[in-house]
Amino acid sequence: MKNGLFIFLAILLYSCSSENGNSVVGDKLTVFYDAPVEEELAEQIAVFWKENDLLTGKKQDLKIVPDGDSFVLQIIASYPIDDFDMPFEERKLLLELEADLHEKITDYPIEIVICNNQFKPIYNID
Numbered sequence: 637m638k639n640g641l642f643i644f645l646a647i648l649l650y651s652c653s654s655e656n657g658n659s660v661v662g663d664k665l666t667v668f669y670d671a672p673v674e675e676e677l678a679e680q681i682a683v684f685w686k687e688n689d690l691l692t693g694k695k696q697d698l699k700i701v702p703d704g705d706s707f708v709l710q711i712i713a714s715y716p717i718d719d720f721d722m723p724f725e726e727r728k729l730l731l732e733l734e735a736d737l738h739e740k741i742t743d744y745p746i747e748i749v750i751c752n753n754q755f756k757p758i759y760n761i762d
């Protein structure tokens with residue numbers, strides 16, 4: 637009985653932890669990715685986030701998703717949003733962040749998308 641319960645809990649924990657694929661974790665930042673070939677990019681994004689003082693001290697979840705010849709960096713919004721509207725200055729800063737990520741990390745364009753807590757897009761920066 638105990639062995640069956642242990643196996644059930646292990647499978648449950650594994651399925652919960654793999655819901656968003658693999659991840660690179662550092663402090664309160666998690667960068668999720670699906671394919672093993674994206675692990676290096678996820679690590680580079682995590683380092684970039686730290687080196688550029690983008691850590692907020694609060695939990696941050698990001699996910700890198702391939703999109704043809706580019707990548708989408710999904711960022712979970714820090715608070716629930718029903719009707720999302722981004723001020724011009726914040727949008728401008730995120731466009732600059734896109735350009736920095738492309739210039740300093742990868743030869744592929746990176747598009748930033750703001751998402752809900754399940755990585756469903758709610759606002760496209762571009």
